[in-house]
Amino acid sequence: MMEPRITIITLGVSDLERAVKFYRDGLGWPLSQASAGDIAFFNLVSGIVMALYPRPLLARDACLEDNGGFGGITLAQNVESEEEVETFLSDAVRAGGRIIKPPSRTEWGGYSGYFADPDGHPWEIAYAPFFTLENGVLVLPE
Amino acid sequence: MMEPRITIITLGVSDLERAVKFYRDGLGWPLSQASAGDIAFFNLVSGIVMALYPRPLLARDACLEDNGGFGGITLAQNVESEEEVETFLSDAVRAGGRIIKPPSRTEWGGYSGYFADPDGHPWEIAYAPFFTLENGVLVLPE
Numbered sequence: 001m002m003e004p005r006i007t008i009i010t011l012g013v014s015d016l017e018r019a020v021k022f023y024r025d026g027l028g029w030p031l032s033q034a035s036a037g038d039i040a041f042f043n044l045v046s047g048i049v050m051a052l053y054p055r056p057l058l059a060r061d062a063c064l065e066d067n068g069g070f071g072g073i074t075l076a077q078n079v080e081s082e083e084e085v086e087t088f089l090s091d092a093v094r095a096g097g098r099i100i101k102p103p104s105r106t107e108w109g110g111y112s113g114y115f116a117d118p119d120g121h122p123w124e125i126a127y128a129p130f131f132t133l134e135n136g137v138l139v140l141p142e
Numbered sequence: 143m144m145e146p147r148i149t150i151i152t153l154g155v156s157d158l159e160r161a162v163k164f165y166r167d168g169l170g171w172p173l174s175q176a177s178a179g180d181i182a183f184f185n186l187v188s189g190i191v192m193a194l195y196p197r198p199l200l201a202r203d204a205c206l207e208d209n210g211g212f213g214g215i216t217l218a219q220n221v222e223s224e225e226e227v228e229t230f231l232s233d234a235v236r237a238g239g240r241i242i243k244p245p246s247r248t249e250w251g252g253y254s255g256y257f258a259d260p261d262g263h264p265w266e267i268a269y270a271p272f273f274t275l276e277n278g279v280l281v282l283p284e
Contacts, residue, residue: 001169001170001230001233002169002219002230002233002234002267003187003219003278004169004171004172004184004185004186004187004192005186005187005188005219005278006151006186006188006190006192006217006218006219007188007218007219007220007275007278007279007280008217008218008220008266008280009148009151009215009216009217009218010215010216010217010218011214011215012214012215012216013214027143027144027146028143029146030146030284032282032283032284033282033283033284034273034282034283041282042146043146043281043282043284044146044147044148045145045146045147046147046148046149046188046189046190047188047189047190047279048148048188048189048190048280049280049282050146050148055214058214058216059212059214061216061243061266062212062216062242062243062256062264062266063242063243063256064212064242064264065211065212066211066212066214067209067211067212069207069208069209069211069213070201070204070206070207070208070209070213071211071212071213071214071215071263072153072154072155072197072200072201072208072213072261072263073151073152073153073154073213073215073263074151074152074154074200074203074204075148075150075151075152076148076149076150076151076152077144077145077147077148077149078149078150088143088144091143091144092144100204100205100206101203101204101205114204114205119214121213121214121215122204122206124150124203124204125144131176133149136145136147136149137149137189138149138150138190138191139185140174140175140176140183140185140191141174141175141176142172142174142175142185
């Protein structure tokens, strides 16, 4: 059976150069040498790869219609404190992102905010005091 | 600076029970005891957590409009062979997914197909002969 595993998350982008600039130069993420032509790859420390690929080509590759907008998927990074939520959201803005939800206390007892990358992909930066991070890795109870 | 890390991917769903059934019962993925109320969590072996959450609440949480459809994000699992591509797509269909792209040879020299989960989230199952998997983990050259 298919393992509970994601190996790659691909974000469709309208301007690959701008997107690479945001993640590589703005956030300082390491662009992989496997990047070539229309596709950019980043090895994430979480053990998965993030790819950037032109959105029309991504839709075509998946045989999907694309009317733009939100697709019901969010990405999150859990961090160690409320201060980190604020710092990382500010870093994202400096890198060319925009805040879509300013950091605030959440219904579930944490503290979080959202930024959008240059293509509008939503990232939550969250501090969840009752979740344990082990070297940055979130491992929930079995 | 913000690390190159994703800790949680959240998929918006229209029917939480159906979605949990697909991933837990259909694919056999381990539902975490941290799941409660409107949210279901799965610890993935890739070192991240996948969450399922009602799509309208997810859009509201991220302060985004949601017109439905594709959002320009795909999830992929790289596997070890062409046979595994076919097996895992069949498993996904048996679990309640549907094929959106039958397995076929790709422009980039691999073999892949896509299925959609019950909420339409696109998953690619891909065999990329020139990418190395180390215990299932895809690590691209730096």
